[in-house]
Amino acid sequence: MSTTVIDPVPTPVADTAAAPRSGRRLVGSPGTWLVWGLVAFFFVNLAGVVFSVLVSSLSVRWFGTWLPDGWTTHWYSDAWREFNLSSVLVVTAEVALSVVVVSVLIGLPASYVLARRTFPGKRLVMLLFLLPILIPPIAYGIPLATVLYKVHLAGSLTGVILANLVPSVPFVVLTMTPFIEQIDTKIESAARMCGASTAAVFFRVLGPLLIPGILAASILVLVRTVGMFELTFLTSGPTSETLVIVLFNNVLGAGIRAPQSVDAMAVVYTASMLVLLVVALRFINPTQLVTRLKDESTA
Amino acid sequence: MTAATGQPTATRPALRHRLAERGIDRALLLLVPGLIFIAVLFLYPFLYGVGLSFSPQQGGGPFANYRKFFDDPYLRNTLWTTFRLALPAALINVLASIPMAYKLRRPFRGKRTLTTLLVVPITLGTVLTAEGLLEYLAPAGWLNKTLLALHLIDQPIELVHNYWGVLFSLIITGFPFAFLLTMSYLSGIDPTLESAAATLGAGWRERFRFITLPLLAPGLAITFCLSFVLAFSVFPSAFLVGDPSGRTRVISIAAYHAALEQFDFSLGSTIAVIMTVAMLIVIAAVLAWRGTLYKGASGGKG
Numbered sequence: 001m002s003t004t005v006i007d008p009v010p011t012p013v014a015d016t017a018a019a020p021r022s023g024r025r026l027v028g029s030p031g032t033w034l035v036w037g038l039v040a041f042f043f044v045n046l047a048g049v050v051f052s053v054l055v056s057s058l059s060v061r062w063f064g065t066w067l068p069d070g071w072t073t074h075w076y077s078d079a080w081r082e083f084n085l086s087s088v089l090v091v092t093a094e095v096a097l098s099v100v101v102v103s104v105l106i107g108l109p110a111s112y113v114l115a116r117r118t119f120p121g122k123r124l125v126m127l128l129f130l131l132p133i134l135i136p137p138i139a140y141g142i143p144l145a146t147v148l149y150k151v152h153l154a155g156s157l158t159g160v161i162l163a164n165l166v167p168s169v170p171f172v173v174l175t176m177t178p179f180i181e182q183i184d185t186k187i188e189s190a191a192r193m194c195g196a197s198t199a200a201v202f203f204r205v206l207g208p209l210l211i212p213g214i215l216a217a218s219i220l221v222l223v224r225t226v227g228m229f230e231l232t233f234l235t236s237g238p239t240s241e242t243l244v245i246v247l248f249n250n251v252l253g254a255g256i257r258a259p260q261s262v263d264a265m266a267v268v269y270t271a272s273m274l275v276l277l278v279v280a281l282r283f284i285n286p287t288q289l290v291t292r293l294k295d296e297s298t299a
Numbered sequence: 300m301t302a303a304t305g306q307p308t309a310t311r312p313a314l315r316h317r318l319a320e321r322g323i324d325r326a327l328l329l330l331v332p333g334l335i336f337i338a339v340l341f342l343y344p345f346l347y348g349v350g351l352s353f354s355p356q357q358g359g360g361p362f363a364n365y366r367k368f369f370d371d372p373y374l375r376n377t378l379w380t381t382f383r384l385a386l387p388a389a390l391i392n393v394l395a396s397i398p399m400a401y402k403l404r405r406p407f408r409g410k411r412t413l414t415t416l417l418v419v420p421i422t423l424g425t426v427l428t429a430e431g432l433l434e435y436l437a438p439a440g441w442l443n444k445t446l447l448a449l450h451l452i453d454q455p456i457e458l459v460h461n462y463w464g465v466l467f468s469l470i471i472t473g474f475p476f477a478f479l480l481t482m483s484y485l486s487g488i489d490p491t492l493e494s495a496a497a498t499l500g501a502g503w504r505e506r507f508r509f510i511t512l513p514l515l516a517p518g519l520a521i522t523f524c525l526s527f528v529l530a531f532s533v534f535p536s537a538f539l540v541g542d543p544s545g546r547t548r549v550i551s552i553a554a555y556h557a558a559l560e561q562f563d564f565s566l567g568s569t570i571a572v573i574m575t576v577a578m579l580i581v582i583a584a585v586l587a588w589r590g591t592l593y594k595g596a597s598g599g600k601g
Binding site: 038053063066120129165173 | 321322323326327329330332333334336337340341342343344345347348349351395398399402403413415416418419420422423424425426427428429430431432433434435439440441442444471474528531532534535538539551554555558559564567568570571572574575578582
């Protein structure tokens with residue numbers, strides 16, 4: 001995994017430059033205090049944002065006081081019934097899992113070629129895979145929704161899955177390419193020398209080595225798809241709304257429902273995202289991932 | 300291959316070999332599904348949208364929609380509204396990341412916890428952040444209550460359903476992203492370079508100004524671009540915590556409104572095209588400036 005985080009031995013030369021200030025002494029310089037103050041300020045406000053929703057979802061009534069008058073959990077069962085959450089969650093899971101499976105199936109072979117070969121037009125191909133990530137989803141989502149309406153796919157589950165695949169496939173390509181690059185080519189050459197066919201190399205040699213990378217990419221795609229608002233919003237119909245869309249519609253239509261039951265749904269959403277996130281972070285380190293992505297985007 | 304079928308059999312392996320030497324062989328077929336996918340679901344719709352934007356539903360020549368966008372102040376102003384939100388948000392996120400990442404660049408206890416916590420707002424997404432901000436920043440929310448209790452303000456300040464709510468939501472989701480990127484760029488700079496400067500008697504100001512910053516600047520340009528793209532495509536939070544028909548009517552709202560509420564797909568595509576072009580202009584400008592910077596080795600793993 002990462003050398004920056006886990007490596008227990010600090011660089012000795014660097015230590016002489018800065019360690020006395022940031023390391024053992026409790027009294028830091030004003031700059032250190034300012035930075036930690038800013039970090040603390042950010043997290044206090046973030047906690048305020050998250051806990052406002054949590055406290056509100058558990059409150060009987062909450063008007064203008066520090067804490068609500070009483071506590072209850074019945075908003076959760078209300079929200080579950082009112083918003084038909086079980087079917088919404090099924091739709092969300094169907095969309096997210098299909099997107100993960102298809103995007104890995106399409107993206108993985110492409111990233112293998114991009115990692116191992118040089119060929120004319122490679123930069124153009126890389127650019128093609130980069131564009132759907134760089135261009136705002138709304139900007140290509142509207143033409144995409146137009147096309148999907150034309151072929152009568154918009155509003156259906158298929159339409160939502162297709163739309164969500166557009167940024168997911170390039171995402172798999174961009175995360176898997178550096179992962180494949182770091183696998184020693186000698187392993188493949190050895191397998192070929194022993195007479196393995198391309199398929200055998202792919203499934204019996206590379207496959208097992210790629211599992212951690214595939215898992216990391218899959219979970220990231222899963223998180224992105226569950227949280228993807230714009231594309232799903234533009235292409236979903238009444239039967240294909242994911243959790244985030246239902247949440248948005250109810251926050252926008254505030255006043256129709258009790259705010260607590262909308263908040264309860266928001267907590268359900270947060271909890272499912274956090275579970276995914278904790279699982280994801282068991283496999284990857286965020287700073288490592290952006291470094292890899294950076295290398296790709298600047299190449 | 301098809302071109303070679305008519306040739307004498309002796310030249311066929313030769314052509315295959317010549318192509319293989321340049322890197323073209325059957326392995327490239329693995330790229331085909333990905334490329335077809337991008338072509339059908341990304342390039343075709345996008346080009347279709349560009350074409351649609353030149354054939355207005357109301358007629359009036361190919362450029363009627365573009366004229367309409369720039370003539371109608373209600374539409375034209377969405378562009379400036381978006382820039383007024385996205386530029387400050389991206390600048391704040393990047394500028395705040397620099398000192399913080401610089402201070403926290405060395406390994407310390409709890410660094411992994413800190414990065415984990417920072418990923419949380421990215422995961423929560425804009426819709427949930429907006430819902431939280433609506434309650435946290437409300438006139439009777441915790442922030443206003445705290446400020447009132449500390450006697451910093453006399454009456455609750457309005458922070459939601461206006462410009463500030465959207466800006467805050469952009470900072471909450473955008474700052475962690477900018478911070479993590481800056482951090483990973485910083486960890487790509489060899490710390491011995493700074494130590495060498497310190498040996499020669501440079502204080503931390505000189506070290507930062509003349510060693511770290513020049514090496515970091517290309518990375519900062521990329522960070523700014525990505526932060527700007529994130530902020531420029533602001534959509535759900537402008538609806539929820541903003542004032543979607545007035546001061547935070549950003550360009551994506553205008554595009555959505557035209558395409559899926561008025562069903563003028565042509566005008567909607569026009570606005571989407573203008574949005575893409577405006578964004579690409581900013582990115583091109585930043586990358587052009589980046590091209591003038593030092594691009595040599597930074598000595599580290601990056």
